Amino acid sequence: MRKEFLPFTRPNVTAEDVEAVTEVLTSGWITNGPVNSEFESAVAEYTGAAHAVALSSATAAMHLVLKVLKIGPGDEVITPSMTWVSIANMVELAGAKCVFVDVDRDTLLVTPEAIKAAITPRTKLIVPVHFAGAALDLDGIYAAAGEIPVVEDAAHALGTFYKGRHIGGKRNAIYSFHAIKNITCGEGGMFVTGSKELADAVRRWKFHGIGMDAFDRQNRGRSPQAEVLSPGFKYNVTDICAALGLSQFRRIRQINSRRRELAMLYRKLLKDVPELAPLADPSGYDFVHAWHLFVVRVVSDRISRDAFMAKLKEKNIGTGLHFRSVHSQKYYRDTYRIAPGTLPNTDFNGERICSLPLFPDMSPDDVRDVVAAAKEVFAGK
Numbered sequence: 001m002r003k004e005f006l007p008f009t010r011p012n013v014t015a016e017d018v019e020a021v022t023e024v025l026t027s028g029w030i031t032n033g034p035v036n037s038e039f040e041s042a043v044a045e046y047t048g049a050a051h052a053v054a055l056s057s058a059t060a061a062m063h064l065v066l067k068v069l070k071i072g073p074g075d076e077v078i079t080p081s082m083t084w085v086s087i088a089n090m091v092e093l094a095g096a097k098c099v100f101v102d103v104d105r106d107t108l109l110v111t112p113e114a115i116k117a118a119i120t121p122r123t124k125l126i127v128p129v130h131f132a133g134a135a136l137d138l139d140g141i142y143a144a145a146g147e148i149p150v151v152e153d154a155a156h157a158l159g160t161f162y163k164g165r166h167i168g169g170k171r172n173a174i175y176s177f178h179a180i181k182n183i184t185c186g187e188g189g190m191f192v193t194g195s196k197e198l199a200d201a202v203r204r205w206k207f208h209g210i211g212m213d214a215f216d217r218q219n220r221g222r223s224p225q226a227e228v229l230s231p232g233f234k235y236n237v238t239d240i241c242a243a244l245g246l247s248q249f250r251r252i253r254q255i256n257s258r259r260r261e262l263a264m265l266y267r268k269l270l271k272d273v274p275e276l277a278p279l280a281d282p283s284g285y286d287f288v289h290a291w292h293l294f295v296v297r298v299v300s301d302r303i304s305r306d307a308f309m310a311k312l313k314e315k316n317i318g319t320g321l322h323f324r325s326v327h328s329q330k331y332y333r334d335t336y337r338i339a340p341g342t343l344p345n346t347d348f349n350g351e352r353i354c355s356l357p358l359f360p361d362m363s364p365d366d367v368r369d370v371v372a373a374a375k376e377v378f379a380g381k
């Protein structure tokens with residue numbers, strides 16, 4: 001058995017990261033300022049987006065998008081239930097309703113067909129998820145959406161490419177830099193869009209409704225004349241956090257290729273473990289996976305997913321659960337009352353999925369340890 005606990009994830013923080021953060025801390029300007037702008041430009045350039053707005057979280061970005069699009073009572077937002085709760089929570093708090101669509105059983109991606117079938121005259125927005133860092137079928141999804149706005153939930157997908165281009169690109173996408181994501185600010189997010197109008201509106205909503213948030217070099221701060229154009233929130237991210245994000249961002253290619261290497265080793269070794277079924281790659285289009293998560297389904301007749309996770313923990317190996325489906329959680333059970341069998345693939349996976357440890361500082365031997373421990377669990381040891 002492993003001597004040291006192997007967590008399911010751990011942020012990759014280097015001496016350069018510490019130096020970048022220290023530089024901001026000692027610069028005399030620690031909240032949102034020049035490093036925010038640099039971080040925004042770097043992500044916009046990499047993803048091919050015309051505009052990028054740094055925010056305190058991806059959840060905050062979703063909140064603001066709903067505000068800007070004036071989505072509220074009577075409106076519907078199509079999104080999967082097999083995802084993190086933040087999108088659905090924001091939709092609920094806006095007074096609108098989620099229309100939960102099922103996902104593909106083996107990729108956990110929303111399909112164009114499912115979206116098409118869920119569209120009604122009330123549909124105001126579609127939020128599909130690039131699950132685990134695999135690319136959605138974007139051509140199919142945008143064709144299904146027609147004129148309805150789409151915001152890609154790219155929380156897992158910095159470094160995900162679809163047909164040779166970064167996902168999101170000229171369209172709308174939301175990235176998260178929460179502590180477990182491929183790169184992190186501790187907490188942080190970014191909204192990217194091809195629309196200047198949308199970007200400007202999000203930027204205004206994010207900082208008190210004042211028409212600007214950026215550090216003005218001439219003023220050495222914000223212009224004292226800046227005024228409220230309409231009430232807004234306070235969803236800015238500090239330069240302390242942006243410096244960490246930007247420093248990490250500079251390693252995104254290395255970070256993701258390390259993740260890919262480890263994921264490929266899992267795939268190879270897990271061929272000998274029939275009780276664990278990894279997710280499949282989507283087929284029919286060319287894409288690059290960002291490998292945010294390595295998700296398996298526990299398909300043993302004898303050992304449940306929960307028991308598997310508990311047994312691995314006894315063997316000093318951590319795992320994660322991404323995700324407990326939204327519609328199965330108390331508030332959503334009570335308010336949506338979705339009939340059993342409505343989301344069969346979501347429910348099938350909801351009972352079986354488990355995320356194995358995957359982070360850049362892991363070694364191939366760590367992967368071997370996880371697979372060996374899993375084999376022991378299924379052998380009853």
Ligand SMILES: *Cc1c(COP(=O)(O)O)cnc(C)c1O
Nearest residue numbers: 057058059084086155176178189
């Ligand atoms: C992490 C995550 C979010 C929320 O990101 P925050 O920055 O924590 O608000 C949204 N969607 C998915 C799929 C996520 O995994």
